Amino acid sequence: MTTELGICRTRNHALINWVDQMAELCCPDRVFWCDGSLAEKDQLTERAVQEGILVRLNQEKLPGCYYHRSNPNDVARVEQSTYICCESEEDAGPTNNWMPPADAYQKLHNLCRGAMRGRVLYVVPYLMGPPGSPLTKVGVELTDSLYVVLNMRIMTRMGEVALSELGERDSFNRGLHCLLDVHPDRRFICHFPQDNTIISVGSGYGGNVLLGKKCLALRIGSCLGRKEGWLAEHMLILGVESPGGEKTYVAAAFPSGCGKTNFAMMVPPERFKGWKIWTVGDDIAWMKPGPDGRLYAINPENGYFGVAPGTSLQSNLNAMRTITRDTLFTNVALLPDGDVWWEGKDGRPPAECLDWRGQRWTPESKEKAAHPNSRFTAPMRNNPMLAPEADNPQGVPISAIIFGGRRATTLPLVCEAFNWIHGVYMGATMGSETTAAAAGATGQVRRDPMAMLPFCGYNMAHYFRHWLNMRKRIKYPPRIFNVNWFRKDEQGRFLWPGFGENMRVLKWIIDRCQGRVGAHEMPLGWFPRAQDFDLEGLKGFTAQDFETIQNINLEEWRREALSQDELFIKLYSYLPKEMIFQRELLVARL
Ligand code: SAT
Numbered sequence: 001m002t003t004e005l006g007i008c009r010t011r012n013h014a015l016i017n018w019v020d021q022m023a024e025l026c027c028p029d030r031v032f033w034c035d036g037s038l039a040e041k042d043q044l045t046e047r048a049v050q051e052g053i054l055v056r057l058n059q060e061k062l063p064g065c066y067y068h069r070s071n072p073n074d075v076a077r078v079e080q081s082t083y084i085c086c087e088s089e090e091d092a093g094p095t096n097n098w099m100p101p102a103d104a105y106q107k108l109h110n111l112c113r114g115a116m117r118g119r120v121l122y123v124v125p126y127l128m129g130p131p132g133s134p135l136t137k138v139g140v141e142l143t144d145s146l147y148v149v150l151n152m153r154i155m156t157r158m159g160e161v162a163l164s165e166l167g168e169r170d171s172f173n174r175g176l177h178c179l180l181d182v183h184p185d186r187r188f189i190c191h192f193p194q195d196n197t198i199i200s201v202g203s204g205y206g207g208n209v210l211l212g213k214k215c216l217a218l219r220i221g222s223c224l225g226r227k228e229g230w231l232a233e234h235m236l237i238l239g240v241e242s243p244g245g246e247k248t249y250v251a252a253a254f255p256s257g258c259g260k261t262n263f264a265m266m267v268p269p270e271r272f273k274g275w276k277i278w279t280v281g282d283d284i285a286w287m288k289p290g291p292d293g294r295l296y297a298i299n300p301e302n303g304y305f306g307v308a309p310g311t312s313l314q315s316n317l318n319a320m321r322t323i324t325r326d327t328l329f330t331n332v333a334l335l336p337d338g339d340v341w342w343e344g345k346d347g348r349p350p351a352e353c354l355d356w357r358g359q360r361w362t363p364e365s366k367e368k369a370a371h372p373n374s375r376f377t378a379p380m381r382n383n384p385m386l387a388p389e390a391d392n393p394q395g396v397p398i399s400a401i402i403f404g405g406r407r408a409t410t411l412p413l414v415c416e417a418f419n420w421i422h423g424v425y426m427g428a429t430m431g432s433e434t435t436a437a438a439a440g441a442t443g444q445v446r447r448d449p450m451a452m453l454p455f456c457g458y459n460m461a462h463y464f465r466h467w468l469n470m471r472k473r474i475k476y477p478p479r480i481f482n483v484n485w486f487r488k489d490e491q492g493r494f495l496w497p498g499f500g501e502n503m504r505v506l507k508w509i510i511d512r513c514q515g516r517v518g519a520h521e522m523p524l525g526w527f528p529r530a531q532d533f534d535l536e537g538l539k540g541f542t543a544q545d546f547e548t549i550q551n552i553n554l555e556e557w558r559r560e561a562l563s564q565d566e567l568f569i570k571l572y573s574y575l576p577k578e579m580i581f582q583r584e585l586l587v588a589r590l
């Protein structure tokens with residue numbers, strides 16, 4: 001039996017009416033309703049190859065894998081073109097760009113008017129979260145980009161499954177995406193929290209256009225979470241299983257490009273034989289108190305949109321296994337035999353390849369072959385260590401929340417907050433050196449509270465208050481920790497080996513959560529005692545090195561406290577007083 005593809009299969013009037021309205025605005029030649037089937041995937045993939053959007057890779061080496069090059073002016077999220085369009089500017093807060101909703105609608109509708117002439121409008125119904133979860137949300141993205149459709153098919157639970165979850169309800173996120181002419185002057189990513197609506201134009205790059213991810217799961221999600229009493233966070237979720245079978249779940253916030261995917265898929269080193277790390281999610285956590293008083297988390301996504309450069313068998317074995325099939329590669333380098341390459345992949349650089357712009361590249365070339373923010377889009381089901389609970393509608397109970405930035409100095413490898421409020425302060429004052437995940441200069445320290453600076457859909461100070469208020473709703477709150485894998489010595493060498501060895505830090509965190517070890521009280525929080533932190537089998541790293549990496553330099557901390565103030569001053573009129581008290585306590589302890 002053959003089923004006809006692209007046909008509307010819903011009787012949801014709100015949905016049909018809205019699609020009609022948007023089609024009337026954008027004037028596509030055709031409307032194609034996605035059902036998420038395999039037949040549809042094959043058909044659309046074939047079309048993308050014919051249209052030159054995808055290149056078929058070597059199907060023997062990489063079955064089901066395809067390659068895409070984006071417009072060179074469109075390779076990362078653009079924070080300066082990202083807007084929160086709520087009624088009052090105050091509600092968007094000083095860390096967001098704001099546009100009045102009426103103005104934004106007018107501007108964007110003008111840009112979209114007739115923009116899909118000669119093109120197809122794809123209707124992409126999708127779920128963020130497993131079917132049947134109380135946290136799961138339905139979104140529908142209308143897009144004229146086949147690349148977006150095929151990525152959304154990996155990143156979300158897409159098609160029929162979303163339509164049946166939605167049923168006759170009107171409560172779904174309305175997302176409209178138009179490529180236009182992919183010009184930075186006509187690039188806007190606008191969020192309308194009061195209407196549960198997103199409009200993104202002028203870009204084809206992941207974080208700007210896969211609307212379920214940063215736009216719905218974080219920016220709109222954070223607004224919904226504030227209203228409904230839960231947390232939408234830029235966090236990975238992992239499960240640690242001991243040799244005895246004890247499972248502990250941890251959520252961790254790191255800014256984009258700081259190794260969330262690597263941490264979420266970590267392989268424990270030799271010393272931790274019998275321990276297992278299970279991946280629940282690598283980028284986003286939705287967390288809500290459960291009936292037993294603990295905080296439960298789901299990963300709303302269905303795939304990984306990971307940074308390719310630096311990914312190797314050494315740094316992330318499970319990711320390398322995950323991306324051997326059914327994966328889309330964007331802006332990496334293309335080898336003559338239809339394989340892909342990037343800086344930091346195993347083995348020697350290829351003698352020759354095409355770089356991410358499609359130009360001939362050799363090891364002598366000055367430019368990088370893969371763009372530093374080149375990505376793979378891979379189904380999470382390919383991950384050999386995918387936690388079975390990733391599909392559990394109830395989510396997993398979180399025992400620890402970890403905050404971490406990329407800091408060459410100042411921040412120790414690990415410390416634990418004294419309590420929830422202190423932990424919120426730790427998260428709120430997080431700083432990190434900027435990476436290639438966002439357009440702009442890299443390597444500069446900026447305050448990135450909870451790794452949410454580019455993703456919080458409302459006033460950051462109200463967001464801190466929401467975090468503080470959540471304490472009252474969680475009977476058994478997770479412990480909160482801060483980590484920094486990136487501290488360097490005076491010669492600029494990393495002090496900590498990172499990757500799998502981060503298991504040692506995780507082990508201490510788990511031991512703290514299970515009440516198995518004590519700790520030293522220090523000005524920044526609880527520090528590990530030497531006898532509790534396992535350094536055995538860690539070559540070239542001594543107890544002295546551990547002291548160095550945990551060292552608090554008072555001069556650096558005076559500067560840190562001042563620099564923390566820059567963000568607080570910006571937010572001052574709304575800042576919860578608890579944050580000011582915490583700052584004073586810190587200064588006093590120092
Ligand atoms: O580009 S994305 O926003 O999807 C990834 C990231 O920056 O975290």
Ligand code: MN
Pocket residue numbers: 234255256283
């Ligand atoms: Mn991210």
